[in-house]
Amino acid sequence: MASDIACPYCYETFPVRDILFRCIARPGPTGSRCRAERDQVLEERRGRRGELGPVFAARTRGQLAPCPTCQAVSTFRICPVCHSTLPAQFGLVDNRLIAMVGAKASGKTVYMTVLLHELMNRVGSAGGFALMAADDETMTRFDSDYQDPLYQGGELFHGTRTAVANDHRVDPLVFRFGVARRRLLGARPEHTLLSFFDTAGEDFSSQESVQLNTRYLANADGVILILDPLQLPGARPLARPGSTLPDTAGADSPINVLSRVTSMLLPHRSGPDGRLLPGARGAGRISTPIAVVFAKLDAVWDTLDPGSPLRAHPPGGARFHTADSLDVHEEVRHLLREWRGGSIDQILDANYRHYRYFGISALGNSPTAESQVAPTGIQPYRVTDPLLWLLSEFGSVARQRRR
Ligand SMILES: Nc1nc2c(ncn2[C@@H]2O[C@H](COP(=O)(O)OP(=O)(O)O)[C@@H](O)[C@H]2O)c(=O)[nH]1
Ligand SMILES: [Mg+2]
Ligand SMILES: [Zn+2]
Ligand SMILES: [Zn+2]
Structure with missing residues (x-):
């Protein structure tokens, strides 16, 4: 309804x-x-x-x-279902649920932490955005479980607890996002409530957890799918020396994660085993926008063409830059073919009405052999692009069409 x-x-x-x-x-x-x-x-x-x-x-x-x-x-x-205290103005302001999905160790937790940190701090003040925790628990949990270990301890995370291990619960972080702009009479409210949930990769590999994740995905307004280029066969040999190469185990390969997410978003078209059934192109495509994000770009940075938009300094400001984003989109699609991940493109094209490719690096550098942030610190690249695209799809952030 x-x-x-x-x-x-x-x-x-x-x-x-x-x-x-x-x-x-x-x-x-x-x-x-x-x-x-x-x-x-x-x-x-x-x-x-x-x-x-x-x-x-x-x-x-x-x-x-x-x-x-x-x-x-x-x-x-x-909430009538879970009895959580709802954020102030819930029901009056836009309310957007964003699901962060991806294979194990693809970089979801690091990305979510850096993205939120950037929006609360650097990009936030410079870009005319404001992000704050919408409830006390989000505030303390974001600090103690995410921000402090990474930014103060320089430590990378030890794997997110799976929803099943966590007693069939997912604990989203809820923020209030605002764009600084003059308030017009009758204009839509300036704040958007954003709820992020970060799943563990294993959550998608057992049938048991599919049901839980299906609810989260089916009710999400936008999906951020994190893919690790180093899990694609064609990109592995390109990795910068010293990069940690993730496992490419079958169940957790990028293509399998995307297939599973797609069948959860398209329940009427998935088979009893959760696998995708072929469907007519265009008919019943998924309307939830999906940002397909290649993380850890730093690991393959040196192999990108010097003129690649993925090496360019991205435009800033409080808007979403359409032309730059489309350049990146085409570049990533081209890289996908090179990295032998072309079937990802086919699945997206056949099943999604709104998808966009992104390339980001949350850390900007490979972590050390001891799983610590590199001594040069955290140097994020293009981390806000995917979220700004989703927000522009929702109408919460303005688009800048011309260069
Ligand atoms: N080179 C590089 N490695 C990263 C980056 N982000 C994450 N990683 C690596 O990927 C590992 C898994 O990241 P994490 O966010 O915990 O993955 P998750 O299981 O998807 O939540 C980290 O321990 C890092 O070694 C990045 O921006 N660059
Ligand atoms: Mg994690
Ligand atoms: Zn609830
Ligand atoms: Zn009373």
Whole structure:
């Protein structure tokens, strides 16, 4: 249903009027007070323990409601499915769910961390963007689990926990993204809530986890698919000496990950074993935009043509640059053929209405043999391009068509 909205934490959809409230559990106007209690739904769905105010329904589209028991007014709106506290203005501002998918060790977690760091810091202030955590938990978790280890410790991650290992939960990070621009009367709200979830590669290799991931993918507004060029047979020999070559195990090869993601987005066309069934080109193609991102570009940088757009200094600013992006798109498509990954292009072309190729490097350099960031530090290249493309597809970021 068009009016349904998706929870940025559990990705389940529901009508806005179904949003529940949580009592503040402090004395209300009548002097009576509700007691904090355990919330079993929140424990089961999110693994969060503790005692919280009781949940009540108000059947309102508003941002506050009085508790029917103690009359205290609450502004804590919660998801009817998982009982997570919804971000302020949820339902009033654009709400976009972004799924980050890719094979194990393709670079998803490093990329997500560097992308968010850049948007919060460097590119953010220079580019007229603002990004902040939409809830306290995202803030502390982003710092302690992602940003601090990489930026202060210089440590690379030890593999994301799979959703299955994590008790069938995925823990998205939720941010508020804004573009600095003058507010026009009647203009769309300036903020967009962005929910990112990063899966473990193994999540896509077992049938058990397919169901969980299907919900996240099916309700995502945009997909960022991370591919490691060093997993393509034609690119491996080109890797800069000292690069760590990932396994190219069958189940987790880029082509298999893309096939599995595609069949999750196209459930009616996948076979019982989760494999893609052939379909007529164009008919029922997937409308979710997918950014297909070649990560770790630094490892093959030296082999790129000196005139390649992937060696050019990208244009900056608070806009998405269409011409530059199309140059990169064509260049990556050409490289794909060279790297013997042409079947990736065929799958995308046959199944997706909106796909775009990108080439990025989150670190800018190979990590050391001890899995530490190189002594030269983190030097990201083109990391914001894929997200800005998705945001431009959603209409949240303006496009600059001419060069
Ligand atoms: N050369 C290079 N290696 C990278 C880059 N990003 C990640 N890596 C390597 O890829 C490994 C896996 O990255 P990670 O983000 O944990 O992969 P994930 O399993 O997809 O989340 C890291 O430990 C690094 O060795 C990059 O930008 N350049
Ligand atoms: Mg990871
Ligand atoms: Zn109450
Ligand atoms: Zn929820």
